[in-house]
Amino acid sequence: MKTAIIGLIGSGKSTLLSAVSGRDLTSTGSINIEEVMVPVPDKRLDWLTELYQPKKTVHATIDTLDLPGLSFADDSSRTAARRLFGHCRTVDMFIAVLKGFDGNDPAKDLLELRTEFILSDLELVITRIEKLEKQVHKPTKTQSKDKAELALQLKLQESLEAEKPISSVIEDDDELDLIKSLGFLTLRPMMVVINVGEDELDRQFELGDAASGLEVITLCAKLENELAQLDDQSRVEFMSDLGIKKLAAAKFVQSCYKTLGLISFLTVGKDEVRAWPIRSGTSALDAAGKIHSDIKRGFIRAETIAYTDMQEHGSEKECKAAGKTRLEGKTYIVQDGDIINFRFNV
Ligand SMILES: Nc1nc2c(ncn2[C@@H]2O[C@H](COP(=O)(O)OP(=O)(O)O)[C@@H](O)[C@H]2O)c(=O)[nH]1
Ligand SMILES: [Mg+2]
Numbered sequence: 001m002k003t004a005i006i007g008l009i010g011s012g013k014s015t016l017l018s019a020v021s022g023r024d025l026t027s028t029g030s031i032n033i034e035e036v037m038v039p040v041p042d043k044r045l046d047w048l049t050e051l052y053q054p055k056k057t058v059h060a061t062i063d064t065l066d067l068p069g070l071s072f073a074d075d076s077s078r079t080a081a082r083r084l085f086g087h088c089r090t091v092d093m094f095i096a097v098l099k100g101f102d103g104n105d106p107a108k109d110l111l112e113l114r115t116e117f118i119l120s121d122l123e124l125v126i127t128r129i130e131k132l133e134k135q136v137h138k139p140t141k142t143q144s145k146d147k148a149e150l151a152l153q154l155k156l157q158e159s160l161e162a163e164k165p166i167s168s169v170i171e172d173d174d175e176l177d178l179i180k181s182l183g184f185l186t187l188r189p190m191m192v193v194i195n196v197g198e199d200e201l202d203r204q205f206e207l208g209d210a211a212s213g214l215e216v217i218t219l220c221a222k223l224e225n226e227l228a229q230l231d232d233q234s235r236v237e238f239m240s241d242l243g244i245k246k247l248a249a250a251k252f253v254q255s256c257y258k259t260l261g262l263i264s265f266l267t268v269g270k271d272e273v274r275a276w277p278i279r280s281g282t283s284a285l286d287a288a289g290k291i292h293s294d295i296k297r298g299f300i301r302a303e304t305i306a307y308t309d310m311q312e313h314g315s316e317k318e319c320k321a322a323g324k325t326r327l328e329g330k331t332y333i334v335q336d337g338d339i340i341n342f343r344f345n346v
Helices: 015-022 043-052 075-089 104-136 141-159 175-181 221-231 234-243 248-260 284-291 293-297 306-312 316-321
Strands: 004-005 035-038 056-058 060-064 093-100 189-194 216-221 263-267 272-277 301-308 326-328 339-343
Touching: 004 015, 004 075, 004 248, 015 035, 015 056, 015 248, 035 248, 043 263, 043 272, 075 104, 075 248, 093 104, 093 248, 104 141, 104 175, 104 339, 141 175, 175 293, 216 248, 221 234, 221 248, 221 339, 234 326, 248 263, 272 284, 284 293, 284 301, 293 339, 306 316, 306 339
Parallel strands: 004 060, 004 093, 056 272, 093 189, 189 216, 263 339
Antiparallel strands: 035 060, 263 272, 301 326, 301 339
């Protein structure tokens, strides 16, 4: 899973990413693209690690790009921003960080970001239409597909000109297949982080239509980055003094998971206790494939225990005795927190 953090210069992107990843990015400067692994906090893994005492514990991670700050102040910065967009056409989602301190209006910045995304996609659509208009007259093997794509691109053009994102007009997988490889920005989901000042943690912001349907979280990146450096006990004290109930890392990850419709299944053993992110609705067979193609190919069954049952009964043996171990087949839809042992034969 890959995400990119976008936002105007100085909105607090690097500060936030430092807080949630534990890597100091605040001094990396503002010209490079940094790729950062954000570990997904998971109390279930901690508990299972106590139980199994494995050689290693592997958390799920969210692969996040920290982009240099964007500016749309003039033509040359706009061109630079467009070039940066080009680096995020393969991400699964965007995280917009908006400056909510120093009297800045985050609603205006969000609108500007979304508008720039729309303009960037529109540019791509128009280039594509010009190409397809020439191509459809040639009797090539792809002629009927080209015609279908041209009709679709014209529809996208209309929608973008009406300031609607591409995600709102794609109707089915056939349409999606026609344009998937083009990497449209407004096809990807976005979540919003409002970065508020340290003395305004409870401030509410109205983001308007630009945020409708989006997951929005509010936090203070600067404080969160300070919290992240503390030992556990001081952190708990500091959080309660400030009235912070949930750390940015947890909020950030939960919103990413929600935006992408992700859940985790778990694997356990003496070697490794591990969380695996998958899309909600994934079958046992496809979940097996996430671990290894051989396990998918030779799939026999998925021995499954719900995490809550494991916690209640205390061990695999006790779960078995209580009838809580299920034998699931290929089409079983994996649930969040399923502890799975895949049986396979290749
Ligand atoms: N007051 C305040 N300052 C912040 C906050 N978050 C970031 N900053 C400051 O804003 C400046 C830019 O932050 P940075 O994370 O580098 O922004 P980026 O350009 O979006 O990566 C730094 O001086 C930060 O210390 C915040 O929540 N409150
Ligand atoms: Mg930065």
